[in-house]
Amino acid sequence: MMEYQTVDPGYKSLLRVVILIDTLLMLLLCLLPVLVVPAVQPWHGAVAAIVVIVAALLLAVFWVPKRFRLTGYSVQPQAVYFRTGALWRVQTVVTLNRIQHVEITQGPLERWLKLARLIIYTAGGKGSDLTVPGLPLGGAESIRDGLLRDIDSQYNETDEGSGQ
Amino acid sequence: MTTFERVSLLALIYFIGRTLGLFLRHAVNLIPLLVVIVTGGEQLRGVLLWVLPIALPLIVVLHALMSWWFFRYRAADQTLHLREGILKRTQLTLEYDRIQQADIRQPWYFRPFGLAVLGVESAGSEGREVELAGLLYARAESLRQAMMMQKPAQTDTPKADGAQAADLQITLPVTEIARYGLIHNPVLLIIPVLAYPLSQFDLIDDWLLPRLEGFVFTVSNGGSIFQSALLWSAMLLLALVLVVAISVVIAIVRYHGFTLSVSGQRYQTRAGLLTIVSRSFQYVRLQRLVWKQGLVARLLKRKGLRIDQSGRPDTLQQAKTFFIPILAHDRELELRQALGQSEPAWQSVHPMSMALPWVFCSALVVFVAALASDWEMYWIGVAAVFALPLTGLLVWAGWRRRGVFVDDDWLALRRGLIGHQQRWIPACKMQTLSVTQGPWLRVWGMSALHVYSAAGRETIAWLPSPQIEDLQMRLMTRTGDYRGRWM
Numbered sequence: 038m039m040e041y042q043t044v045d046p047g048y049k050s051l052l053r054v055v056i057l058i059d060t061l062l063m064l065l066l067c068l069l070p071v072l073v074v075p076a077v078q079p080w081h082g083a084v085a086a087i088v089v090i091v092a093a094l095l096l097a098v099f100w101v102p103k104r105f106r107l108t109g110y111s112v113q114p115q116a117v118y119f120r121t122g123a124l125w126r127v128q129t130v131v132t133l134n135r136i137q138h139v140e141i142t143q144g145p146l147e148r149w150l151k152l153a154r155l156i157i158y159t160a161g162g163k164g165s166d167l168t169v170p171g172l173p174l175g176g177a178e179s180i181r182d183g184l185l186r187d188i189d190s191q192y193n194e195t196d197e198g199s200g201q
Numbered sequence: 202m203t204t205f206e207r208v209s210l211l212a213l214i215y216f217i218g219r220t221l222g223l224f225l226r227h228a229v230n231l232i233p234l235l236v237v238i239v240t241g242g243e244q245l246r247g248v249l250l251w252v253l254p255i256a257l258p259l260i261v262v263l264h265a266l267m268s269w270w271f272f273r274y275r276a277a278d279q280t281l282h283l284r285e286g287i288l289k290r291t292q293l294t295l296e297y298d299r300i301q302q303a304d305i306r307q308p309w310y311f312r313p314f315g316l317a318v319l320g321v322e323s324a325g326s327e328g329r330e331v332e333l334a335g336l337l338y339a340r341a342e343s344l345r346q347a348m349m350m351q352k353p354a355q356t357d358t359p360k361a362d363g364a365q366a367a368d369l370q371i372t373l374p375v376t377e378i379a380r381y382g383l384i385h386n387p388v389l390l391i392i393p394v395l396a397y398p399l400s401q402f403d404l405i406d407d408w409l410l411p412r413l414e415g416f417v418f419t420v421s422n423g424g425s426i427f428q429s430a431l432l433w434s435a436m437l438l439l440a441l442v443l444v445v446a447i448s449v450v451i452a453i454v455r456y457h458g459f460t461l462s463v464s465g466q467r468y469q470t471r472a473g474l475l476t477i478v479s480r481s482f483q484y485v486r487l488q489r490l491v492w493k494q495g496l497v498a499r500l501l502k503r504k505g506l507r508i509d510q511s512g513r514p515d516t517l518q519q520a521k522t523f524f525i526p527i528l529a530h531d532r533e534l535e536l537r538q539a540l541g542q543s544e545p546a547w548q549s550v551h552p553m554s555m556a557l558p559w560v561f562c563s564a565l566v567v568f569v570a571a572l573a574s575d576w577e578m579y580w581i582g583v584a585a586v587f588a589l590p591l592t593g594l595l596v597w598a599g600w601r602r603r604g605v606f607v608d609d610d611w612l613a614l615r616r617g618l619i620g621h622q623q624r625w626i627p628a629c630k631m632q633t634l635s636v637t638q639g640p641w642l643r644v645w646g647m648s649a650l651h652v653y654s655a656a657g658r659e660t661i662a663w664l665p666s667p668q669i670e671d672l673q674m675r676l677m678t679r680t681g682d683y684r685g686r687w688m
Binding site for chain 1: 511631632633634635636637638639640643653654655657658673677678680681682683684687688
């Protein structure tokens with residue numbers, strides 16, 4: 038069994054902030070009909086809001102740690118592995134000789150939490166890229182540099198190269 | 202170092218065609234002009250009526266002429282350089298190494314002059330097509346030869362990389378092409394598209410209804426039902442025959458004299474009655490094989506093969522794909538051997554994969570019945586009694602045809618209900634391999650494997666988790682160890 042490296046604990050905060058934002062949006066959705074539609078009583082909205090809040094709490098308390106625990110990556114000499122998902126589990130592998138380019142992105146939230154996302158693109162088209170979320174920026178950069186170094190040395194080993 | 206050269210002046214016809222195409226695409230932008238014409242008053246209309254028929258063709262020809270003048274190309278040893286554009290100049294450099302597929306088209310209007318259009322597709326993300334029109338056929342052929350030259354150094358050549366022994370040539374006689382016309386019926390596909398404009402002509406109200414009334418009138422006045430019915434079925438049959446005949450004619454125009462020739466790494470097809478298209482690619486570019494057999498094809502015992510290269514296969518635009526329309530069984534076996542396809546030992550997926558589709562399909566039927574009968578218990582019951590076994594049977598038939606096969610060279614999938622389809626991907630050309638498992642699959646200890654090749658995604662679902670993980674490892678190792686060219 039392979040050892041997966043967990044991502045930065047800040048990933049948990051990131052997930053929770055996203056849940057918080059979604060919850061606020063949902064609460065707004067609960068509030069709107071109460072204000073706009075006369076037939077909707079305030080307590081309808083209240084019940085809906087409670088459901089939303091309970092669901093958000095459950096996600097934040099139980100789902101987030103589990104998701105964090107099961108999210109990990111592993112860079113091997115031949116391939117990069119990544120797994121994620123608490124309920125819908127995904128485990129992805131990309132071999133180094135198929136990597137087209139590597140990208141590091143930071144959204145505003147990620148910048149605030151000092152996290153970065155590493156995206157590895159292949160020629161497989163939509164959905165075929167491998168995204169490792171919740172990495173510290175320096176960590177993401179060092180993974181990228183290591184990957185590019187490995188690809189370079191692989192490329193030099195063979196006269197032909199891998200075609201790309 | 203050769204210099205840039207122009208294509209033959211006769212290519213002007215091609216450029217006019219291209220200008221017209223461009224013009225049509227941008228015609229929407231000219232709609233404001235219509236407003237000017239409509240509101241411009243009598244005098245302006247009179248002037249425009251004279252100017253437009255003279256000016257428009259003049260503009261088109263002038264544009265084409267200038268496009269031709271500024272279109273220059275230079276074919277070096279390893280690269281093709283193009284310069285084009287009247288105001289916005291573009292320079293394009295294309296390495297032969299990156300060319301996925303090269304076509305030589307001999308349009309009917311070029312054939313008397315011995316000219317051809319050379320079209321190449323590169324592996325870039327935009328899949329931009331590059332066309333060189335008005336080359337002498339021999340020149341186009343030699344250029345393509347240079348483009349399709351394989352690099353000499355091939356370190357390892359496993360079966361899936363083209364260690365074919367024998368060369369192969371398949372020619373389809375006109376009877377086979379006619380059969381393809383029966384299998385592939387583009388006219389039937391056009392009918393729904395035509396239905397709307399036709400409906401604008403009030404055909405049903407003005408033509409069909411009076412005749413139907415006439416029919417009812419004849420019958421009610423003692424005319425023979427049998428005679429009228431016969432007349433009507435004969436007319437329907439005639440319409441069907443006409444539709445099929447048109448399809449056959451289209452097939453013959455397109456695929457007349459179809460020849461597939463395989464020599465080592467190089468695959469080439471050549472076909473066409475008026476416009477002859479010859480298309481070739483190298484075996485290393487192969488990313489996926491799709492064998493297809495629809496209902497009619499199954500009755501005729503024929504199959505079709507599409508060979509996908511990098512990039513999304515444009516299934517709608519069949520004109521650009523490497524396609525062998527129809528193959529009898531013995532030919533199919535020969536080609537399979539040439540392509541290095543293994544003898545598949547299909548493995549079924551877990552029978553539980555049938556559960557959800559069965560439940561959903563049945564529920565859908567019952568729901569529709571409930572809506573139609575206004576939630577009457579009796580009809581809901583009847584629908585359930587019929588839907589459950591029937592959809593069960595269909596789902597089961599689909600499951601029986603589903604199959605997976607993996608060996609060192611290929612990953613193959615098969616599916617179908619009425620028709621039949623097989624997809625083969627070279628095991629050493631995987632891009633991303635992803636194992637997924639939702640809660641429902643986890644209950645049964647199953648997983649799914651999503652395989653991304655450069656030609657698209659395939660999914661193998663409902664195999665035991667250990668086997669799926671093993672499959673992923675196997676394909677990963679095969680791809681990772683592969684040091685040859687993959688595209």
